[in-house]
Amino acid sequence: MYRRWLLLAYAFVLSVLVLGPALRPGYALTYDMVFTPHESLLPWTLGAGSALPRSVPQDAVVAILNIILPGWVLQKIALLAALVLAGFGAARCVRGPGAWVAVTLAIWNPFVAERLVQGHWSLLIAYACLPWIVCAASARRWPVVVVWCALAALTPTGGLLAAVIAIPAVLLQPGRRLFKAVWSLAIFATNLPWLVPALMHIGSESGGTDVFGLRAEGPWGSVLTAVGLGGIWNGEAVLPSRALWIAPIVGVAVCTLAAFGWSAFFRRFGRVAGIWLTVSVLGFGLALLSAIAPTLFVAITEIPGGGLVRDAQKLLAPLAILVAVLAGIGIGRVAEKVADRAVAPSLIVLTVVIPIATMPDLAFGASGRVSSVAYPSDFETVREQVGAGVGDAISLPWAAFRNFDWNGHRTVLDPMPRFLARSVVADDTLLVGRDGIIQPVGGDDSRAALVGSRLAAGEALTAFGPEMGIEYAVLAHNVAGPDSQAALRGAQVVWEGEELSLYWLGEPTATSSGSDLGLIVVVDILVALVVLASAVLVYFPRKRRFGC
Amino acid sequence: MSIVHTTGLGSYFIAPMIGIIVGGAIGAGAVIGLVSSQTSVPPNVDAPYVVYGNS
Structure with a gap:
């Protein structure tokens, strides 16, 4: 013991x-x-x-x-x-x-x-x-x-x-x-x-x-x-x-x-x-x-x-x-x-x-290489400004990973989808360096792929964002990524900070929530009950019941 | 069946000495190697984007 x-x-x-x-x-x-x-x-x-x-x-x-x-x-x-x-x-x-x-x-x-x-x-x-x-x-x-x-x-x-x-x-x-x-x-x-x-x-x-x-x-x-x-x-x-x-x-x-x-x-x-x-x-x-x-x-x-x-x-x-x-x-x-x-x-x-x-x-x-940092206050401000709601947000520059200077330029997945209280559309294409050549590895998010192709074509977010259920755009400054000026043409500035800026694209005319959510929630609740029941049985008197 | 035999007072010195010498040598080697191998990981590809990693 x-x-x-x-x-x-x-x-x-x-x-x-x-x-x-x-x-x-x-x-x-x-x-x-x-x-x-x-x-x-x-x-x-x-x-x-x-x-x-x-x-x-x-x-x-x-x-x-x-x-x-x-x-x-x-x-x-x-x-x-x-x-x-x-x-x-x-x-x-x-x-x-x-x-x-x-x-x-x-x-x-x-x-x-x-x-x-x-x-x-x-x-x-x-x-x-x-x-x-x-x-x-x-x-x-x-x-x-x-x-x-x-x-x-x-x-x-x-x-x-x-x-x-x-x-x-x-x-x-x-x-x-x-x-x-x-x-x-x-x-x-x-x-x-x-x-x-x-x-x-x-x-x-x-x-x-x-x-x-x-x-x-x-x-x-x-x-x-x-x-x-x-x-x-x-x-x-x-x-x-x-x-x-x-x-x-x-x-x-x-x-x-x-x-x-x-x-x-x-x-x-x-x-x-x-x-x-x-x-x-x-x-x-x-x-x-x-x-x-x-x-x-x-x-x-x-x-x-x-x-x-x-x-x-x-x-x-x-x-x-x-x-x-x-x-x-x-x-x-x-x-x-x-x-x-x-x-x-x-x-x-x-x-x-x-x-x-x-x-x-x-x-x-x-x-x-793994060390704690504090998020700049801009992140909290943007979260409060966006709040919760029906419309989604998009994270710019359109790149999957960030190298913030406040994080010691360490490569990290874009934190915006986990920071905001709304769903965030973000690029999921990985760029992998190999023998001096950058090899893009396509993501699996069909919505992100569609947004990415329209951005690559030079379309403004105000033109197609609201109809895809996207209401806000969050732009991170001082990070590597493609230029976002064309994407933000005509967007209304809501808030500007040193690290982040927030733009309003227009009232969303569609919602993006998956119709499968109901089934997933039911399955998750049932699984949680199975795990909970097992956890209770852990403390069950140890007799040869239930095969354990 | 024993595979190491030492006798008398020597056993109290030999065992810790093996540990100190081998451990010290490996540790020193690792530190020296570390310094010399700083460039062994290929540098990130120069790009206007954040490159996820090097394969």
Whole structure:
């Protein structure tokens, strides 16, 4: 019991060391991570917009929690919870002193580093849920599994990774068929909040591309990069230490250590361990396929629903945390074989120190890449001026990402859709640099595509905005992007500030709200009830009822 | 079966020394490498737009 608290404290300290300046009051804005003071529960946050539900239901959950907690507090909780749960969860799967190594490797690894810089906080939460799902599944505590799967399903990829481990675990564990079917359905249901809107958008999926494939981080190539748990497609999200030769050496050493831990792990977790390993190997295979056979991988991503695995390195998540657990068990076994009692602790300490010493730039918010800033007051003023209402707003300049000087010129997704209390039409075309050439990757939002084509043709927003349900335009100053003068011809200035200006385009003559909203809300409420019922059953007297 | 044997007073020094030397060497190597590898990540493509990342 005492040891458990110490491990939790260690996971907490290590997480604080990783996040550093991101834990200061304010908002850490990096790539896809955008938190705002008060995100509103709008149709698009539930998946009823014109785009694919890529961040569903995470934005809806943030918007609901925003009612009781400010956005910056939510962000700190989300980031800290992801890392602490990952470290402590890995430690739960390991007995003996190897648990300290498991905590370290689960928090301090290239996968966590790169996804943190890329701003994939909900994927990190899903990553953290995996050991908890495995522990609960091996104990056949199915209500607990459902609750963890629901947390992992904040993001579609996370929900999918959790479900492909949890559902086979339910089906392969002993128990009555009826209960197994019920719990499998409950786990599947946790994915409905994103799956239902996704099915409504079939056909609008963006085309496959190989720019998101796993990327080698050095001359040692893709295989060793993947073994070392790195390889995110975006070279700018990679820490400099990953280019050192020590990186693949440590990756291979940790995997070798993990091999020592497999037999003990399998003896303890049985079939569930086998499922976790199978999913990890499949994820590793797909991630590698994206690097060594990009054409074949692109063909897979073009299958309906295949877009989910487009960012292939995400699929290393199950392997990353499994390796942490196995290496923890492995070093424990090696330490047991050491006769000298003074050497054994040194081995543990060394295995704890090496991952940190060889990737020191993960400390302090990945060396300042993830750091809190305050939104300029202009954002709040524009939010108040626009208020809530029927008409939508458009964010200009027409570009998906911003490099605000007040955010240290870090690349970040346009925060306007999450800042205003109205739906915002924003560009969703990604511009990816490759061999000195900018490659545009088309978005999947049909409405944004239409607006973009009319803006490109030189049309003024006042001419077509109101008939598309767009009432306001928000222009960000001092950021890179196309010129917005032509787009704002004839628009009425409502407010002008140093960072932002607000324009009124005219009374909207149409509304944009998706007609599917009703069905989505009903499904979401039912899923929330399933998760709530499971959470209640967690505290049910532990008898063999309900198959748990 | 034991794989490391040390005896007497030596064991109290050898183990921490292994840790300090190996850990120190790796740490120093990493710091030096960090400085030299600052240019290893390809710079962002010069463009009038914000480029999401480099593939």
